[in-house]
Every structure is written in structure tokens, then in C-alpha cells.
Amino acid sequence: MAETKYTEDNIRSLDWKEHIRMRPGMYIGKLGDGSSADDGIYILLKEVLDNSIDEFVMGAGKTIEISVQESKVTVRDYGRGIPLGKVVDVVSKMNTGGKYDTRAFKKSVGLNGVGTKAVNALSNFFRVESVRDGQTKGAEFEQGNLINEEVVTESSKRKGTKVTFIPDPQIFKNYRFRHEYIERMLKNYVYLNPGLTIVFNGKKFYSENGLKDLLLDNNNEEDFLYPIVHLRGNDIEVAITHSRSQYSEEYYSFVNGQNTTQGGTHLTAFREALVKTIREFYGKAYDASDIRKSVIAAISIKVMEPVFESQTKTKLGSTDMGGKLPTVRTYINDFVKTYLDNFLHKNPETAEKLQRKIIQAEKERKELSGIRKLAKERAKKASLHNKKLRDCRVHLPDSKKDRYLESTLFITEGDSASGSITKSRDVNTQAVFSLRGKPLNTYGMSKKIVYENEEFNLLQAALNIEESMEDLRYNNIVIATDADVDGMHIRLLLITFFLQFFPEIIKEGHLYILQTPLFRVRNKKETYYCYSEEEKQEAMNKLRGKPEITRFKGLGEISPDEFKNFIGENIRLDPVMLDKATTTEELLSFYMGKNTPDRQEFIINNLKVELDIIEKS
Incomplete structure (x- = not known):
């Protein structure tokens, strides 16, 4: 085999645009x-919004x-406006920005001046406009x-910056903005910045009570065991309660207004501080899992010059608060110990409810320990020849090290x-878990059933979520069933299982849900797969x-050769989302409980009859 020459000609330097477009994952994740x-x-x-938020933080x-119309996004703030002589440089020159001067931006989110450059490089249209001192550019x-670079002209508009961009369809294939996700992001921004108003497509977002509003808006208040404990200090804010019904721990964490979805040093410190404070308050060495079982909490801290583990800033790596302040761990521990301890002393009713919850969790854990041991032994034997799971090579913990990787489990x-x-999947990143018939309706059942039912026990083991969500093995869990009545029923039963025992998977x-095509329309030259009657008509x-x-x-009718078209880069997925207006308990009891006449009436009133037209060629 001829040896490939490695000379100076092989080495090339990409300019900033080429590098971002060639390696977008380094800048914006997946x-x-x-x-x-x-x-x-x-x-x-x-990335664009962070700059506007930083302006608000600076007063x-x-x-x-914000306006999002199909693929066109516009963000307009009324901050100081980019200095007119630097309008082009700030969005197109690496390492150019105002945030290197830490006097101006002490606790800002966007620190390295990369964000808007990445947006610019990854958009097929990008416009920036700044207004200040009665002039615009x-x-x-x-x-x-x-x-196109405009000259400076006089302007009577209010000062500030306006950015408009359209993500490049060459980079982002078949994309569509889902307004639910944008609204959730905007809500987080207003919770963390009381006094800020964000208007999105005419809808106003504003928060008076910070993290307390966050817990109230993401959960149903009736599900709280006791009123939210809301604690505020310099550079730290915490909100805590426990759920009556959910089994798992649930946390929302933020650093300098950035939602750190993968947690980090601050969240680890908070979980430790919570356990330590509660043990000391009651004078009992309760198990950490019993204290934190069913906890719903949010923590926000401000750190000088934070160190994140990636450009997308989803995990904090900093161990200190900056300047002469103590470490993150000591700072959070001292705050929680002082403020939570004081609160529990002043609110004995809450303290009593919390202690009863811990004792109940301890009792349930001990009752489950025997059956868990048996189930684990069963699962261990089954995993050696587990015919239900055809695993992939890459899992979620691997993708935390390499953000180009993403894994999916199809049920x-x-x-x-x-x-x-199985025949058409990507064996590196796609796994398949096969159900035998219809799963059990778990509504109203205790966690015991997860261990007693072989399928659910093996599913729990495949996902690796028994202890906590931190060990989840797949980014995406996709329910892939037929689009008929039986398939819909299986979807409902699986969603019930997750809602009942692992709601944070959904949250x-x-x-x-995997969308699969309803029709194939083809002639000798071209083939179209259609997901609706309208798409069929177009084809x-x-x-x-x-x-x-x-x-x-x-699904069984579709050959593996064809199936790879629907689970590859053109995969269509519908996210399962929770509406906080209804408690999980109410939702499950209506759809999965024994209230047959009510449900029957609902179905009759909401029934849509669609004619299934079978066309003969």
C-alpha cells in the first residue's frame, strides 16, 4: 500500500467562518x-439573547x-447598542467583544466573544443593527x-441592538422552531432576572418572584407537600419543596443566568448541603436518598468568570466563586446551612411534614430492598442473554465527553x-428494546411493580435510571409503535409508566414518539414518503x-432497506411534553383509571373521523 505523503501542503488554516461551519458541534453542540x-x-x-440579557444585567x-416567523428570528433589545465603529467586528472577528473587560461585565454569561460569530457563520442571512447617540449603523x-456594510446615519429610534438571522438549511436539515421550547427558555430568563420583560411574538413574559415562580410554573401547586421554601442571598437564590407523588429528585440549576442542564460543581454542592443541613436540624443520620427523594428544587448562583465544560455552557466546572470569595462548595454549604436551618426553626409545620416524608421514604426503601435484590439478580442473568435489548456502542455518558455523539433507544x-x-439502525448510536405484546397498565401501582414485572425491570435496567437520572444511558427514548389503535394504546401504557415512576424523563x-410514513408514492424515477394526506397529495x-x-x-410492513430512511438524518420525532396545568395524578386517573363513562363521553365529544382512502394504482 502506497504511503500517503505528509508535507506542508497537507496543513491548512481555516478562517473563523470555515472552522465554525466545518465543526459546528464545537460551538453549538448538536x-x-x-x-x-x-x-x-x-x-x-x-447566543444572541445572552448579549441582550447581559445589557439588562448592566442596567x-x-x-x-423577539420574533420567530417560520425560519426568521429577530431579537431587539434596548440596551446601550454596540459601538458603531465595531458593529462588523463584534459579529465577525474572533476574540472581539466587550466582555474581556471584566469591569464592564463582572458576572456575564457570554465571556469568550464566540456566540454571535457562530450565529453569523451558521446563518444564510444575518443582519445586525445598532442605535446609539441618535445614530444608527x-x-x-x-x-x-x-x-453589505451601511454607513452611519442619523436615527430617531430608541437606542439598542437588533439582530435578525435565518439558520442555514445546509447545516440544519429540515428544521422547525417549536415555540414551546422557546417559551421555556424565555421563562428561565425572566425567573433569573426579575424586572426584565421579554415579549415573544406579542406574548409577554415577566417574573416577580424568581425561582419560586419557576417551581410554580413547572409543577402543579397541589402536588407540593409544603409551600415552597424560597431563600435569597448575595449571588445565590434557592427554592425547595417536595412532591407528594413523584419518586425521583428534580433540580433546575443556573449559573450567571445560564441553565446548566448537566449541573456541575454548584448542583453537587447544593445536594450535599441539603442533606447535611437536614441531618443536623433533626439530629438524625437519615440516608441521603431518603432526604432527597421527591425533592423539587432550583438553585441559581453568580460566579466571577465562570469556567464551563463546553461552549454550550451546560455544566459548570468552576470550583471557586471568583475574587476573594470562598469555593463554590463552601459558599453554598454555608448559605443553605444558615438560611434553611433558620427557616425550619421558624416554620415547624413545614419541618414536621418534611420529617414525615423522610421517614415514609425510609420505610418504602426498606420494604423494596428485598425485592430489588431479587430483581437485580434476575436482571443480571437476563442481561447475559437479554433478547429484549439490542444495544448500541455509544451511550449518554460517552456523549458528555464527546458532544458529537448522541444515542437513541427505540422501544x-x-x-x-x-x-x-434492528436491521436498518446505526449500531453505534441506536439501540432497540423489544416489547412482548402490550405492557401492563401501571396506573395506581407502587414502585414494587417495576421490579416484579420482568419487562419494566429490564427496561429500567436498559435505561440505567434506578438510582438517578444522572446515569441515563440514552439521550433519546423513542416509542416506535404502529399508528393503529393497538399501537396508540401501547404508547399510552408506556407514557403512563414513565409518568408514574420516572416523570423527569418527560420533563x-x-x-x-417516532413518526413513520403513512404512504409511499412513487414512479419509476422518484419515491416520496408521506406522513399525511396533504403530503401524499403534494407528491x-x-x-x-x-x-x-x-x-x-x-412498521413490520416496511422493509429494513426503506426503514433506514425514517430513522437516519431525516428522522421525524414528536416530543412528549407535560402541561403543568394538570397534575400527573389527575392526568393518569382520567386517561388510565376506572372512570370509563367520563372517558367515553370525552372520546365521543372529541372524536375526529378520518376516511382512510385506499387508492388503487
Whole structure:
């Protein structure tokens, strides 16, 4: 085999635009199509928004206006405006920005001046416009290339900055902005910045009570065991309560206004401090898992010059608060010990409810210990020849080290569907878990059933979520069932299982439904897969004549060769989302409980009849 020459000609330096476009994952994490909250298109919006938030933090501009119309995004703030002589440099020169001067931006989110450059490079249209001192200047770019630099002109507009961009469809394939994800992001910004108003497509977001509002807006208040404990200090804010019904711990964590979805040093310190304070308050060495079971909490801290573990800033790596302040761990520990201890002394009713909850958790844990041991032994034996799980090579913990990697578990019904997906999947990143028939309706059952039911026990083991969500093995859990009545029922039963025992899988955006095509429309030259009657009509118009139309009734009918088209880069996923207006208990009791007449009436009143037209070619 001829040896490849390695000379000076092999070495090339990419300019900033080329590097961002060639390695977008380094700057914005995964690309995605908008079906997941951490997809790149939302990171682009966040990068622009962070600059406007930093202006608010510096006391400039109390309102930010955002418009998202199909693929076009506009963000307008009323801050100080970019200095007019630097309008082009700030969005197109690496390592150019105002935040290197820490006097001006002491506790800012965007520190390294990369954010807006990444947005510029990854957009097929990008416009920035600044107004200050009665003058304005704008500039336009395509894929990071300057195409129009305007001269400074007089202006009567209010000062501030306006950025408009369209994510490049060459980079972000078949993308669509989901307004639910944008609204959730904006709510987090207003919780962390009381006094800030964000207007999104005409809808106003504003928070008076910070993290207390966050817990109230993401959960149903009736589910809280005791009123939210809301504690505020210099550079720290905490909100804590316990749920009556959920089993797991649930945390929202923030650093300098950035939602650190993967936690970090501050969250670890907070969980430790919570256990330590409660043990000392009651004078009992309660097990940490019993204290934290069913906890719902939020923590926000401000750190000088924070160190994050990636450009997308989802995990804090800093161990100190900056300046002459103590370490993050000591700072949080001292705050929680002082303020939470004081609160529990002054509110004996809350203290009593909390202690009863801990004792109840301890009792349940001890009751479960025997059956857990048996189930673990069973699962260990089964995992040696577990026919239900066809695993992949990469898992979520690996993707925390390398953010280009993302893993998916498909939950399928029956052998034929499992077979099609297994043969056409990517063995590196896609795993398949096969159900035998319909799973059990777990509504109203205790956690015991997860260990007694072989399928659920093996599913729990495959996901690795028995102890905590931190060990989850897959980014995406995708329910892949037929689009018929039986398939819908299986979806409902699986969603019930997750809602009942692992609601944070849904709350943290890991659960999806796989969309599969209903029709194949083709002639001898072209093939279109259609997911609706409208798409079928469009395909027929494009192909003209008499194309062959196939109606897919089940996943098992689709050959592996075809199936790879639906689970590859063109995969269509519908996220399963929770509406906080209804408690999980109410939701499950209505849809899965024994109230058959009420449900029957609801179905009759909401029934949509669609004619299934079978067309013969």
C-alpha cells in the first residue's frame, strides 16, 4: 500500500467562518431539527439573547422583543447598542467583544466573544443593527461573509441592538422552531432576572418572584407537600419543596443566568448541603436518598468568570466563586446551612411534614430492598442473554465527553417491527428494546411493580435510571409503535409508566414518539414518503400521471432497506411534553383509571373521523 505523503501542503488554516461551519458541534453542540430543546437552532437564539440579557444585567434596557416567523428570528433589545465603529467586528472577528473587560461585565454569561460569530457563520442571512447617540449603523452577512456594510446615519429610534438571522438549511436539515421550547427558555430568563420583560411574538413574559415562580410554573401547586421554601442571598437564590407523588429528585440549576442542564460543581454542592443541613436540624443520620427523594428544587448562583465544560455552557466546572470569595462548595454549604436551618426553626409545620416524608421514604426503601435484590439478580442473568435489548456502542455518558455523539433507544412492539429497525439502525448510536405484546397498565401501582414485572425491570435496567437520572444511558427514548389503535394504546401504557415512576424523563425532554410514513408514492424515477394526506397529495402532484401509492399499515410492513430512511438524518420525532396545568395524578386517573363513562363521553365529544382512502394504482 502506497504511503500517503505528509508535507506542508497537507496543513491548512481555516478562517473563523470555515472552522465554525466545518465543526459546528464545537460551538453549538448538536445540530438537530428543532424537535429537541437543546438542538442547535435554539442555541443560536440563546447566543444572541445572552448579549441582550447581559445589557439588562448592566442596567441598560428592561425589555427585549423577539420574533420567530417560520425560519426568521429577530431579537431587539434596548440596551446601550454596540459601538458603531465595531458593529462588523463584534459579529465577525474572533476574540472581539466587550466582555474581556471584566469591569464592564463582572458576572456575564457570554465571556469568550464566540456566540454571535457562530450565529453569523451558521446563518444564510444575518443582519445586525445598532442605535446609539441618535445614530444608527447596520451590516448584513451570508454564511459569515459580509455582503453589505451601511454607513452611519442619523436615527430617531430608541437606542439598542437588533439582530435578525435565518439558520442555514445546509447545516440544519429540515428544521422547525417549536415555540414551546422557546417559551421555556424565555421563562428561565425572566425567573433569573426579575424586572426584565421579554415579549415573544406579542406574548409577554415577566417574573416577580424568581425561582419560586419557576417551581410554580413547572409543577402543579397541589402536588407540593409544603409551600415552597424560597431563600435569597448575595449571588445565590434557592427554592425547595417536595412532591407528594413523584419518586425521583428534580433540580433546575443556573449559573450567571445560564441553565446548566448537566449541573456541575454548584448542583453537587447544593445536594450535599441539603442533606447535611437536614441531618443536623433533626439530629438524625437519615440516608441521603431518603432526604432527597421527591425533592423539587432550583438553585441559581453568580460566579466571577465562570469556567464551563463546553461552549454550550451546560455544566459548570468552576470550583471557586471568583475574587476573594470562598469555593463554590463552601459558599453554598454555608448559605443553605444558615438560611434553611433558620427557616425550619421558624416554620415547624413545614419541618414536621418534611420529617414525615423522610421517614415514609425510609420505610418504602426498606420494604423494596428485598425485592430489588431479587430483581437485580434476575436482571443480571437476563442481561447475559437479554433478547429484549439490542444495544448500541455509544451511550449518554460517552456523549458528555464527546458532544458529537448522541444515542437513541427505540422501544418497539413485536418481532417484525423490532426486526426492521434492528436491521436498518446505526449500531453505534441506536439501540432497540423489544416489547412482548402490550405492557401492563401501571396506573395506581407502587414502585414494587417495576421490579416484579420482568419487562419494566429490564427496561429500567436498559435505561440505567434506578438510582438517578444522572446515569441515563440514552439521550433519546423513542416509542416506535404502529399508528393503529393497538399501537396508540401501547404508547399510552408506556407514557403512563414513565409518568408514574420516572416523570423527569418527560420533563427533561428525553421521550419521543417516532413518526413513520403513512404512504409511499412513487414512479419509476422518484419515491416520496408521506406522513399525511396533504403530503401524499403534494407528491402525487409532483409525479403527475398515475404513480403507485402504497398505504403502510404497520412498521413490520416496511422493509429494513426503506426503514433506514425514517430513522437516519431525516428522522421525524414528536416530543412528549407535560402541561403543568394538570397534575400527573389527575392526568393518569382520567386517561388510565376506572372512570370509563367520563372517558367515553370525552372520546365521543372529541372524536375526529378520518376516511382512510385506499387508492388503487
